[in-house]
Amino acid sequence: MARNEQLIRQHKILQILERYRYGCLLEEIRDALVDELGLSSLHTRTVRRDIESLQAAGLDLDVHDSGRGRVWKLGASGRGMHKITATATELIALSLGRDLLLPLSGTPFWVGVESFWTKIQEQLPEGTWEHYRKYRQVLYVTGLSAKNYSAQEGTLKNLNRAIHQHRIVEVAYQKPGQPSPSGRRLEPYGIVFHQGSIYIVAAANELSEDDPNRIRHWKLDRFKKAEVTDDYFKVPKDFDLEEHLGGSIGIFAAHEPMDFKIKVTAAAASWVVEDPWHAEQKVEQHEDGSITLTVKAAHELEIIPRVLALGPEAEVLAPKSTREAIKTRVEKMAEVYSKR
Structure with a gap:
């Protein structure tokens, strides 16, 4: 079995045992793993090997006899191993990340974000929260997608x-x-x-x-x-x-991204420099203050909207096909706006 699948199982075992103060039978752990990971089947021998690996890594896992049979439990040190501490500054950084991930609402990822945020709220002292709330009031996140998945x-x-x-x-x-x-x-x-x-x-x-x-x-x-x-x-x-x-500025897929060259006037050059299109873009400065931008993209549709947004302040130099595509769009737009 792949190494990452074993690690996922072992992490899930710890989560399962954290939920049950009095422990679980090996079969109960197996059934929970099958249900929560969506597995078709899983042998108790595999679960036992995973528990032994966790013990070998130094985690406090014990087995005890009970009226139900032999149950596995997290020891005292194991239950305290996830103690959370954070400063007000770290809370601000974390809350900003939480706000930016709001479009993930409704997904399993967002459930994890909210679960972790709740744990932090339960464990940190009120003084830390007061300091955090004071500074978070002057920091606001906007421009997020209104999506919900x-x-x-x-x-x-x-x-x-x-x-x-x-x-x-x-x-x-x-x-x-x-x-x-x-x-x-x-x-x-x-x-x-x-x-x-x-x-x-x-x-x-x-x-x-x-x-x-x-x-x-x-x-x-x-x-x-x-x-x-x-x-x-x-x-x-x-x-x-x-x-x-990493080879493109957008989400289009391509075997080999293409180079696009765009001439930007002096009036708009600072906008492109302030908000780069890609981390590895190349900017050639000219004496009149204009620039020539060279950037990789998987598809011309990642470039065309950005160029059109700059209006007459930007001109595609290459490739020729993209230049022609923009010319066609502009001509059609002119027809639409000239009808009145």
Whole structure:
């Protein structure tokens, strides 16, 4: 079994034992793992090996005889191992992160965020909270997406389970403008939270491994269902999620991102410098104060809206196809606005 699956089980065992003061039978731990991790089956021998690994790591886990049988419990030191301490400054940083994650409301991730925040509230002294509330009143987060993913909670749970277990999912996926969803078999690799929306990085199972369009980014909003199958897949050895996403300014997927060159006038240059489009963008300064911006993107639709937002202050120099695409859009816009 994969190492990460073993670690997930062991972490879940600790969570289960934390909930039960008087301990659990081995079979009860096994049943809870199967239910909470969505497993099809699990042998008690595997659970016992996981507990022994936790003990070998120094965690306080004991077994005791009871009227129900032999039960496993967290020892006194084990129950105190998650003692939380935080300063008011750390609370401010954490609460800002919590606010920024509000679009995840309705997902298992948000449940974890709120659970942790509640634990902190229960354990920190009132003086720390008074200091935190005083300074948090002058710091406000805005501009967040109004989304809520409650309706997709079950779908996201299935996709998350398939990612950890490396299992193929059968989905019904409906693109905008498509009359009905189409059935697909996907190999999910990871979950991305981008500008208030959740995307699933997954390979289309029907495409060959050397197809450059095999790995795509599928928007969670468009999943009508996702069922985990009993078929397994292997993640390519050279696939790295961070590296895969780092080559572009947006969420489009591409085998090889392209270079885009944009001329920005002196009047708008400071806006682009103040709010970079990408961490690795290149800016060439000119004597008249204008700049030439070179940035990588997976698709021209990641560039065109940004250029149009700058109006006549920005001009795409390359590639030629993107320049022509913007020209066509501008001409059509001119037709619309000239009708009156």
